[in-house]
Amino acid sequence: MRVDATTDDPARTAADTVAVALLEGERIPHDTSDGALNALVAAGEARARARHLALTHADGKRWLVVGLGRREDLDADRAAAAAAAVVGRARELGTRVLCWEVPHRAGDELVAGLVEGTLLAAYRFDRYKRGNEDGDGDAAGDGDGLVALLVSDHHDRSRAVEAAAIVAEAQNRARDLQNRPANDLTPTALGERARALAHEVEQVTAEVHGREFLAEREMGAFLAVAQGSATPPKLIVLRYDPGEGSDAADDERPVLGLVGKAVTFDSGGLSLKPAASMTDMKFDMSGGAAVIEAVGAIARLRLPVRVVAIVGATENMPSGTATRPGDIVRASDGTTIEIDNTDAEGRLVLADCLVLARELGAQRLVDVATLTGAIVIALGSGYAGLMSNDDEWAALVEGAGAASGDRVWRLPLHREYADMVKGRYADLTNRPEGRKAGALTAAEFLHRFADGVPWAHLDIAGVSNDAGRPWAAKGGTGFGVRLLVELARRVAGG
Numbered sequence: 078m079r080v081d082a083t084t085d086d087p088a089r090t091a092a093d094t095v096a097v098a099l100l101e102g103e104r105i106p107h108d109t110s111d112g113a114l115n116a117l118v119a120a121g122e123a124r125a126r127a128r129h130l131a132l133t134h135a136d137g138k139r140w141l142v143v144g145l146g147r148r149e150d151l152d153a154d155r156a157a158a159a160a161a162a163v164v165g166r167a168r169e170l171g172t173r174v175l176c177w178e179v180p181h182r183a184g185d186e187l188v189a190g191l192v193e194g195t196l197l198a199a200y201r202f203d204r205y206k207r208g209n210e211d212g213d214g215d216a217a218g219d220g221d222g223l224v225a226l227l228v229s230d231h232h233d234r235s236r237a238v239e240a241a242a243i244v245a246e247a248q249n250r251a252r253d254l255q256n257r258p259a260n261d262l263t264p265t266a267l268g269e270r271a272r273a274l275a276h277e278v279e280q281v282t283a284e285v286h287g288r289e290f291l292a293e294r295e296m297g298a299f300l301a302v303a304q305g306s307a308t309p310p311k312l313i314v315l316r317y318d319p320g321e322g323s324d325a326a327d328d329e330r331p332v333l334g335l336v337g338k339a340v341t342f343d344s345g346g347l348s349l350k351p352a353a354s355m356t357d358m359k360f361d362m363s364g365g366a367a368v369i370e371a372v373g374a375i376a377r378l379r380l381p382v383r384v385v386a387i388v389g390a391t392e393n394m395p396s397g398t399a400t401r402p403g404d405i406v407r408a409s410d411g412t413t414i415e416i417d418n419t420d421a422e423g424r425l426v427l428a429d430c431l432v433l434a435r436e437l438g439a440q441r442l443v444d445v446a447t448l449t450g451a452i453v454i455a456l457g458s459g460y461a462g463l464m465s466n467d468d469e470w471a472a473l474v475e476g477a478g479a480a481s482g483d484r485v486w487r488l489p490l491h492r493e494y495a496d497m498v499k500g501r502y503a504d505l506t507n508r509p510e511g512r513k514a515g516a517l518t519a520a521e522f523l524h525r526f527a528d529g530v531p532w533a534h535l536d537i538a539g540v541s542n543d544a545g546r547p548w549a550a551k552g553g554t555g556f557g558v559r560l561l562v563e564l565a566r567r568v569a570g571g
């Protein structure tokens with residue numbers, strides 16, 4: 078979809094449909110030539126109630142009046158929800174070019190909310206539907222739907238609009254990766270996406286390593302997950318360096334290390350999941366998808382911060398070569414791990430990835446992972462879980478989450494939980510006894526591998542798919558992309 082800012086009056090744009098916001102207790106400032114919009118308000122047809130819609134025709138266009146609620150409650154999230162409502166109606170109306178009239182006194186974050194809400198809601202995944210055999214048209218959501226979005230305001234909003242479009246498009250690409258089934262989106266295919274990104278975006282480099290690299294580096298934890306699968310694992314390293322001339326090149330700003338879990342299918346391994354729990358396990362690569370596409374957006378925005386990203390991609394399958402419950406392996410930092418449940422595989426993959434991220438110079442760490450069912454019980458789809466070994470870093474991550482719409486809620490680490498992952502025969506067990514605090518013991522396991530570097534763990538199992546967002550009830554949400562981009566902005570100091 079094309080996305081452009083304009084200072085033209087909406088009536089003078091090429092749009093066939095114009096969306097106009099109505100706020101509680103306010104009038105619509107710019108009406109159509111015949112006053113049709115305020116007439117809708119007077120008739121009680123248009124209302125300020127959030128997401129309420131009313132339609133009229135004037136000046137050769139359709140006009141959609143959408144309720145945005147009370148001005149004091151208005152934030153990017155609500156703007157995005159209203160935009161999603163508009164997109165739903167626009168789709169029924171056959172709208173091709175939509176123009177948003179930016180509400181008076183709206184900040185850039187609201188403009189971003191409108192743009193992101195529109196692009197996220199317009200997203201369709203129909204790569205596998207007949208008539209789309211070439212496999213494209215999934216990220217842009219074109220087809221017979223919206224082809225262009227215009228954002229009209231008195232003053233120039235092009236910077237905010239462009240930035241929001243970059244982020245939303247990256248999020249939609251992450252959703253594409255999530256929604257692709259495991260027989261298509263293999264670790265190899267994910268590696269190809271990382272390579273393609275490095276081609277598309279200047280200042281990004283990609284390395285995609287196979288089993289030999291894992292063996293050379295003695296990544297026994299990651300390898301233990303991969304060894305049951307006939308599909309080769311990949312360890313993906315993406316680097317973004319804004320380069321000379323950028324403020325980040327030689328200054329004190331920390332190198333941001335992003336780590337993503339990309340289990341392209343989690344059967345549970347020999348500790349096999351029951352069928353009902355396995356159905357959506359193609360989404361177990363959501364953290365890795367978010368990390369990859371976030372790096373793309375950070376680079377497209379040319380943020381002055383250096384990033385090293387590690388994505389651990391593998392299947393978790395049962396077979397004659399699979400890890401047996403009780404096996405003991407050694408991670409690349411020398412820690413020994415008793416694998417008491419092969420379904421607790423994410424922490425094994427991440428352990429070696431965290432070690433590598435530190436070795437490659439990461440000075441601040443964030444890992445993103447669909448790690449536990451326990452976090453789904455605790456927080457549902459409202460928030461991702463955040464656990465951290467550093468209050469300052471946690472606060473920065475939490476703030477980036479709140480501002481971006483990817484909400485996170487901090488949960489505690491404590492020696493009491495750390496004690497629960499101590500092994501009987503090895504340093505650690507991947508499966509604490511009992512079911513207490515499953516999300517926290519998983520985090521404590523990872524904590525060991527952050528080794529004193531400020532680190533934040535995001536458990537996104539409840540928010541990565543089917544999260545009931547106004548712009549995506551079902552399928553992948555791309556959770557994490559917006560948060561990581563906002564975090565990079567904050568690390569860059571802007």
Ligand code: BES
Nearest residue numbers: 361418420421422447448449450451538
């Ligand atoms: N990928 C799952 C976590 C998950 C569960 C994601 C539900 C999305 C929805 C993870 O690998 C897993 O299986 N975790 C186990 C750990 C347990 C065996 C210690 C879990 O949470 O049950």
Ligand code: MN
Nearest residue numbers: 343420421422
């Ligand atoms: Mn599992």
Ligand code: ZN
Nearest residue numbers: 340343361423
């Ligand atoms: Zn998993």
